[in-house]
Amino acid sequence: MxxxxxxxxxxxxxxxxxxxxxxxxxxxxxxxxxxxxxxxxxxxxxxxxxxxxxxxxAKTKGELLLLVQNSSYADALAEGTSAAEHIPAVLDAVMAIVRPVVECNRKQIDNGRTYLREMIFGDPEEPHHRDALLLTVQTEKAIADVLQRDERIGSGDAATLAHIVSAIMFVSMAATINVAAPVDDVVQEIRNQVQALV
Known part of the structure; x- marks a missing residue:
């Protein structure tokens, strides 16, 4: 069999x-x-x-949070990637990927910030941490695919730019100054920086 x-x-x-x-x-x-x-x-x-x-x-409470948040992040990424397929403007398509990820991360702001900290500083040998890192790779690939729609951006530059967009997104979500900021404000902050980048 x-x-x-x-x-x-x-x-x-x-x-x-x-x-x-x-x-x-x-x-x-x-x-x-x-x-x-x-x-x-x-x-x-x-x-x-x-x-x-x-x-x-899960060996720690942080890993439990990764376990919980990873499935929500994966759903948000799938939603954003699907939406981006139908949006012709590159910046708007990138933001279609970003917005659901930000919304997911901001459902419970302290949890979202802790999730980002665990993702960055957690043990990469732990399976839930590896899954979280894989989600960031998938996010960057989805963004790079959108950026390559612009004929001026080759695959290498698209990957680099996507990595920068990812960093902008994570810093904006984690920044203490944005703790009380609503989703729309965080998304607009990210959009302004991405627009200057691309």
Whole structure:
């Protein structure tokens, strides 16, 4: 029997169910009170697992936040990339990718800022951190693809510019000065800088 068509075993199903419960519990508690106000024991209790089991899936609370936020970031990136396909103007298409990512990050601002910090300074050997870094690579690729619509921008320059756009986006979302800023203001700040860049 080919590998792809083999049924998933009970052990794997149980692991996935635990991961789903952990993710749901952490998502709910982080959204209610913020990552800094939630303990890993509370997450374990809500997920109906032991604390030791929790640490098999994520070694720290920061990694739990990465687990939760990565799926939201991936959804936001897919939404933005899809929207950008139908927008002819390069700047508008880039911002179509950026806006849902900013909205996702600003749903709970402290969590969003902590997520960015974990993404940048976390352990790259940890799987949830690797997934977060992969999302940044995918974001930059999506932006580079849009930038290459401009015939003056080659693939190398597009990749470099996309990296700069990504840095602008992350700094704008994480900056203390923008803590109270609404999404539209953060997006406009990013747009102004990207417009000067391209």
């Amino acid at each position: 080919p590998l792809a068509s083999q049924p998933v075993g009970r052990r794997e199903r149980n692991k996935q169910q635990k991961l789903d419960r952990i993710t749901a519990a952490a998502r709910e508690l982080f959204a209610e009170r913020g990552v800094d106000e939630v303990t890993t024991q509370e997450i374990a209790d809500k997920a109906d697992i032991g604390a030791g089991t929790l640490f098999l899936y």
